[in-house]
Amino acid sequence: MHLLLRRYFKSRIGTVAAVLLVLLIIVAIAAPLIAPQDPYDLATVSIMEAEHAPGTTSSDNKITYLLGTDGAGRDMLSAILYGLRISLGIGVTSALVALVIGTCIGLISAYFGGKVDALLMRIVDVQLSVPTILVALVLLAVLGQGVDKTLMALVLVQWAIFARNVRGSALVERSKEYIEAAVGQGLPARRIMFRHVLPNCMAPLIVTTTNQMANAITLEATMSFLGIGLPQTKPSLGLLISNGFDYMLSNQYWISVFPGIALVLLVVSVSLVGDQLRIVLNPKLDA
Amino acid sequence: MALLEVKDLVTEFHTEDGVAKALDNVSFTLERGKVLGIVGESGSGKSVTAFSLMNLVDKPGKIAGGEILFNGDDLRLASAKRWSELRGDRIAMVFQDPMMSLNPVMRVGAQLGETVAIHNKLPKAEVERRVFEALKRVGIPAPLERMRAYPHELSGGMRQRVAIANAIINKPDLIIADEPTTALDVTIQAQILYEMKHLARQTGTALIWITHDISVVKDLADDLCVMYAGRIIERGAVADVIRDPQHPYTRGLIDSLPHAENHGKRLYSIPGATPPLLSLPPGCSFAPRCTRARSTCNATPPVFKLESREHRCFFPLG
Numbered sequence: 001m002h003l004l005l006r007r008y009f010k011s012r013i014g015t016v017a018a019v020l021l022v023l024l025i026i027v028a029i030a031a032p033l034i035a036p037q038d039p040y041d042l043a044t045v046s047i048m049e050a051e052h053a054p055g056t057t058s059s060d061n062k063i064t065y066l067l068g069t070d071g072a073g074r075d076m077l078s079a080i081l082y083g084l085r086i087s088l089g090i091g092v093t094s095a096l097v098a099l100v101i102g103t104c105i106g107l108i109s110a111y112f113g114g115k116v117d118a119l120l121m122r123i124v125d126v127q128l129s130v131p132t133i134l135v136a137l138v139l140l141a142v143l144g145q146g147v148d149k150t151l152m153a154l155v156l157v158q159w160a161i162f163a164r165n166v167r168g169s170a171l172v173e174r175s176k177e178y179i180e181a182a183v184g185q186g187l188p189a190r191r192i193m194f195r196h197v198l199p200n201c202m203a204p205l206i207v208t209t210t211n212q213m214a215n216a217i218t219l220e221a222t223m224s225f226l227g228i229g230l231p232q233t234k235p236s237l238g239l240l241i242s243n244g245f246d247y248m249l250s251n252q253y254w255i256s257v258f259p260g261i262a263l264v265l266l267v268v269s270v271s272l273v274g275d276q277l278r279i280v281l282n283p284k285l286d287a
Numbered sequence: 288m289a290l291l292e293v294k295d296l297v298t299e300f301h302t303e304d305g306v307a308k309a310l311d312n313v314s315f316t317l318e319r320g321k322v323l324g325i326v327g328e329s330g331s332g333k334s335v336t337a338f339s340l341m342n343l344v345d346k347p348g349k350i351a352g353g354e355i356l357f358n359g360d361d362l363r364l365a366s367a368k369r370w371s372e373l374r375g376d377r378i379a380m381v382f383q384d385p386m387m388s389l390n391p392v393m394r395v396g397a398q399l400g401e402t403v404a405i406h407n408k409l410p411k412a413e414v415e416r417r418v419f420e421a422l423k424r425v426g427i428p429a430p431l432e433r434m435r436a437y438p439h440e441l442s443g444g445m446r447q448r449v450a451i452a453n454a455i456i457n458k459p460d461l462i463i464a465d466e467p468t469t470a471l472d473v474t475i476q477a478q479i480l481y482e483m484k485h486l487a488r489q490t491g492t493a494l495i496w497i498t499h500d501i502s503v504v505k506d507l508a509d510d511l512c513v514m515y516a517g518r519i520i521e522r523g524a525v526a527d528v529i530r531d532p533q534h535p536y537t538r539g540l541i542d543s544l545p546h547a548e549n550h551g552k553r554l555y556s557i558p559g560a561t562p563p564l565l566s567l568p569p570g571c572s573f574a575p576r577c578t579r580a581r582s583t584c585n586a587t588p589p590v591f592k593l594e595s596r597e598h599r600c601f602f603p604l605g
Contacts, residue, residue: 114346177387184341184382185402185453186375195401199392 007280014276021269028085035078036063040233045074051247054254068254070243076254079240080262086236087266090147091217094154098216099209101155102162107193109163110170121167127160136219140228150229154216165208169201203281210274214267221263237263288359290460290493291317291340296353298332298339300564307564309335309348311517314590317510319460322487322494324504324525326540327514330561333497334383336514337465340495341380342370358460376406379454381464385446385471389438395422396434399453406457421452426482444475451479455486462487463495468503480507501540505529513537516562516572523596533596533603536573571600579604 009015027034037044054068054076067076109120127135136153143149173179174197182192221238223229230236235243237259244255298310310332317323327333338344340355342362355362357378365373374380382388390398399418403409409417415434422430425448438446447467454462464483468476484507487494496504504511504525511528513521513536521534532538539557559576562568568575574584579602588599 177382177384178390180343181380181382181388181450181453182390183343184374184380185405186371186373187401187405188371191401191405196390196393200390202392 004280008276011276011279013272014279017269017272017276020265021273024084024266024269025088027081028088031078031081031085035075035081037075037078039074039079039082039235045072051252051255053252054258067258068252070240070247070255076240076258079235080237080259083235083237083240083259084262084266086230086234087217087220087238087263090151090154090220090230090236091213091270094151094216094220095158095209095213097151098155098158098212099162099205102159102164103166103198103205105159106163106166106168107170107197110167110174111189111193111197117167120163124160124163127157128164132157132219133222136223137226137228140223145228145231147230147234150220150223153223154219157219158212158216161212162205162208165204166198166201169204170197173197173200206281207274207278210270210277214270214274217263217267217270237266289316289356290319290358292354292356293340294354294356296336296339296355297351298335298344298348299351300348302347302565305565308567309517309564310339312353313514313517313519314353315510315512315519315522317461317493317495319493320487320491321510322484322496322504322508324508324511325495325497325514326499326501326504326511328499328561330516330564331514332517333499333514334465335517337380337463337495337497340463341374341378343380372406375402375459376457377459378461378463379457379459381447381450381454381462381467383466383469385443385450385467388450389446391438393437394434395436395438395441395449399434399449399456402453402456417456418452421456422449424455424486425449425452426478427452444471444479447471447475447479448482451483451486455490455492458490459492461493461495463497465497466499467496469498469500476503483507501529502544513540516567517564518572518599520573520600521596521598523598527596531605533593533598533605534573534600535577535579535602535604538604 008018032038039045052065052069054066056068057064063075065075065077067080069075070079105120109117135157139153139156140149143152179192179196182196220229220236221241224236224238225242227242230239232239240259241256241263244252244259247255293316294314296310296313297308300307300309313332313336315323325333325336335344335348339350344350350363353363389395396415396418399421400414403414403417418434419430422433427433427445427448433441433445438449441449451467468479471479480503483494486492496507498504508525511523511525512519513528513534515536521528521532521537528537529541532541536557542555543557545554557576562572562575570585571577571580571588574580577584581602583601588601590597590599591603
């Protein structure tokens with residue numbers, strides 16, 4: 001464990017990405033404490049403060065709008081902090097739920113093989129052959145908006161990736177002698193799958209999970225930008241970008257650009273951490 | 288009643304190129320507390336015998352016929368549930384490669400403890416005590432420390448001892464050891480052989496010891512089966528078979544052992560190679576390599592019984 005950490009932090013890019021990611025997570029979690037304004041509290045948001053440029057002080061001199069305000073007079077910094085929270089929350093939750101579902105299906109597929117495997121993997125094939133954004137669009141068009149529905153759509157487009165990934169690694173482990181030995185000890189199938197096969201598939205699974213988190217965040221932002229993801233009352237980064245889009249032409253760049261930068265930082269840091277984990281956890285790349 | 292009675296066991300592998308009969312009417316019996324050695328070349332069906340007895344034959348292989356009577360029960364009729372009760376508790380197996388047969392991410396103590404806990408409802412302390420005892424019995428120094436170790440922290444010999452401890456931990460009636468010392472160096476092999484024999488005698492466990500090295504089973508086994516291309520071609524008490532082999536193949540195996548007096552000379556080897564299972568010669572599969580073969584050998588030799596010994600050769604030696 002210590003060795004892995006040391007190897008991880010050997011890379012400068014990996015270190016920077018990890019520090020940035022931790023910072024973003026802390027900021028997102030602590031948003032209600034550090035944000036200058038509660039962007040959902042209509043009492044504190046005044047239309048009179050709309051479309052202020054970055055650095056402007058509010059008319060009552062109480063807060064400085066470091067990143068400006070949007071069309072409704074919301075402090076952009078506060079909106080971004082809260083948006084970060086939502087984006088991160090939805091990305092992580094959906095990836096984890098998909099991880100659990102996909103892992104179970106992948107393990108069952110690899111362990112039992114034969115017809116079960118064929119059936120499950122054909123379902124995975126079908127799922128993966130349709131573009132994710134299309135599935136998510138159709139699903140949300142049918143189900144309607146909402147946090148729960150967006151989560152559901154994200155899980156649906158992600159589980160198959162996990163299932164295939166886990167099946168691949170589990171098949172390799174399954175053929176090893178220690179699994180045969182575990183069967184020979186009289187251990188039940190479920191125990192062998194979860195206590196013997198799964199822990200040995202963790203390395204690629206961790207990498208897939210981080211990459212999927214980045215994907216989920218992007219996908220959620222895309223859907224929100226298109227106006228089918230989250231409702232206006234729960235503005236994620238994607239929705240903030242979308243809201244500011246109309247003001248771009250009138251030179252009020254900050255409403256769109258700052259949430260955009262926040263989104264890029266978040267996705268890039270998650271992806272880089274995932275890439276570095278892949279290098280650390282894959283002994284074959286360790287040259 | 289014998290502990291294990293195998294009658295006309297047939298295991299086949301259904302491949303795209305045809306059906307390979309990996310076990311062809313294999314029969315033997317094993318009494319409680321006795322050691323049976325099975326020797327043969329690579330591909331002769333030794334390991335398939337072990338896997339068939341454990342019901343661990345993977346697709347495309349399957350047991351196609353015969354009976355495996357264990358304590359009088361036919362194991363071929365046993366349900367999956369019955370099998371998981373038997374395996375690890377009444378019948379245990381030690382695998383060939385100790386580098387591969389332990390889970391790399393589980394501590395040794397946890398792996399052994401699992402074998403105990405799955406078959407017995409015991410308090411945790413009692414499970415740990417049994418793990419400790421088992422490790423001590425196979426001669427592992429400082430068992431308490433070793434219980435906390437991961438397999439990669441142990442040497443090959445230690446790992447094989449752990450695997451053996453895992454097999455003996457529930458005091459099974461039968462242990463099947465599939466070339467357990469092949470991957471180890473000679474001194475450790477000798478230690479483990481000695482300890483296994485000792486353990487088998489102490490606990491009254493019967494042992495099936497599979498090897499390609501006839502000198503390994505010479506001092507260890509009570510009975511010996513010699514396998515060739517899926518058939519047991521000779522069977523009998525170890526001393527009888529080695530002193531006075533009846534099948535020309537057994538003779539060849541014994542003659543190819545190195546002797547001190549032949550130091551520096553070329554070792555004897557049986558001419559030719561084991562035939563592939565998919566294209567076995569008709570009749571006796573050893574006939575093409577055999578100097579005594581005649582046209583009679585184109586028929587499948589039946590089992591010739593002579594008191595406690597049996598062989599499958601039309602023209603036996605001696």
